[in-house]
Amino acid sequence: MAHCRIDNADASGWTEKVLPTRLEAIRAAERDLLAEVDECGYGEDCHFAVRLAFEESVINAMRHGNRMDPAKRVRLAYRVSPERVEIRVADEGAGFDPASVPDPTADENLRRPCGRGIMLMRSYMDEVTFSPVGNEVHMVKCRTGCGPRR
């Protein structure tokens, strides 16, 4: 599989970064990822989808996984090819059961101010899988079908 830019990547095309648990740290990592997405010629819809899912996954990792503990880190890895964007985000928390998260689109949950992150990740990416413990998520966005899935 061809890759658009490999200067920061290992031989398998993955770029790996370790972020401190600070929300301000998200922006630079997001900028680097999206630069690769744009460089590979993905359209605005894909750019938006990847940005949204990436941001939601890292926020979840910092807030719910690491509980904003500055001693903990978030490990992220991404690989951008002309066909797909893959992202892995892992925190140092105890994990969780994604199935236990209430459906934020249910009428009774619409007034809740939080709990929409995982649903957005699932809606905007083509594949979202959590590790058995739940402290690592792997997401894939394919070039085709870049809007949210209904």
Add this chain to the structure above:
Amino acid sequence: METRVREEGPCHVVAIVGSADVNASATLREALLGAVEAGKTRIVCDLSETDFICSDALGVLVRAFLKARARGGFVHLAHPQASVRQVLETTRLDHLFEVFPDVASAIK
């Protein structure tokens, strides 16, 4: 992201300009929740220049909506760009908020 506020008729109009991402949440909280707490309970969010919105910012909008409603007011959304409208539809928040095509109709 920045916010631009203005009074239009009976409404406090808050234009959200740029990306309503996690780093913008504090600014958004101040602009919306601060306004409600200051007694401005009829709020229109002008989303015409909002190019991105995350769940954190959605949470601020929901909190402002609940606070304004509790004080007899409202938070209306106006003129979202297609990508932001899609997020509102995906989360079904378009069923919670009234979404208007422009600020003028949101104020009426």
